[in-house]
Amino acid sequence: DSGVTQTPKHLITATGQRVTLRCSPRSGDLSVYWYQQSLDQGLQFLIQYYNGEERAKGNILERFSAQQFPDLHSELNLSSLELGDSALYFCASSVADSLRIEAFFGQGTRLTVV
Amino acid sequence: AQSVAQPEDQVNVAEGNPLTVKCTYSVSGNPYLFWYVQYPNRGLQFLLKYITGDNLVKGSYGFEAEFNKSQTSFHLKKPSALVSDSALYFCAVRVTGGFKTIFGAGTRLFVKA
Numbered sequence: 001d002s003g004v005t006q007t008p009k010h011l012i013t014a015t016g017q018r019v020t021l022r023c024s025p026r027s028g029d030l031s032v033y034w035y036q037q038s039l040d041q042g043l044q045f046l047i048q049y050y051n052g053e054e055r056a057k058g059n060i061l062e063r064f065s066a067q068q069f070p071d072l073h074s075e076l077n078l079s080s081l082e083l084g085d086s087a088l089y090f091c092a093s094s095v096a097d098s099l100r101i102e103a104f105f106g107q108g109t110r111l112t113v114v
Numbered sequence: 115a116q117s118v119a120q121p122e123d124q125v126n127v128a129e130g131n132p133l134t135v136k137c138t139y140s141v142s143g144n145p146y147l148f149w150y151v152q153y154p155n156r157g158l159q160f161l162l163k164y165i166t167g168d169n170l171v172k173g174s175y176g177f178e179a180e181f182n183k184s185q186t187s188f189h190l191k192k193p194s195a196l197v198s199d200s201a202l203y204f205c206a207v208r209v210t211g212g213f214k215t216i217f218g219a220g221t222r223l224f225v226k227a
Binding site: 002004033042043045048055056058090092099100102103104105106107108 | 146148150155156157158159160163165204208209214215216217218219220
């Protein structure tokens with residue numbers, strides 16, 4: 001168990017809908033990262049927050065947004081969902097915003113858009 | 115452009131034999147290199163990293179990796195494979211700028227009994 005908790009584990013929704021994925025980082029970790037894993041795109045970095053502030057942005061669509069709350073949990077909001085958004089979404093956390101330290105991953109949320 | 119390549123989609127090895135999973139990188143500046151493993155229906159687990167110092171890095175579960183600056187490689191190795199090592203392995207590099215961590219496409223390792 002990595003200590004990173006993601007809910008829900010599975011989510012099935014229809015095209016055009018909006019969903020929120022939730023992540024609780026390891027205790028004491030200030031950095032939260034979101035990744036999307038799909039068969040055709042591999043593991044893609046979406047966005048990073050550090051202590052409540054956006055720190056880095058990757059291949060995140062404009063339909064997607066995220067935030068990190070004062071208690072350090074994070075939410076990833078996906079709107080106007082398309083079939084192609086079906087993927088496994090991972091959250092990871094690390095104690096600091098340093099290139100030298102590893103991240104700890106949650107078990108992911110599997111999103112299926114029908 | 116900064117990138118990570120895992121040239122093999124799949125590696126097959128017999129239990130007890132040594133295994134190598136290859137990774138090459140292209141970054142500007144000093145590379146910070148990582149290996150992660152993903153078991154079915156699980157998140158990625160950290161195995162080992164190279165930051166600086168000794169080119170041979172030892173990690174979890176008996177894995178090690180060798181950093182080779184001239185060949186820009188960071189191959190993952192294990193002297194004796196176990197069936198339980200069968201999983202998806204990702205090489206990653208952490209970079210400055212907008213894409214903090216770049217992952218390779220992953221290599222699926224099959225260890226046959």
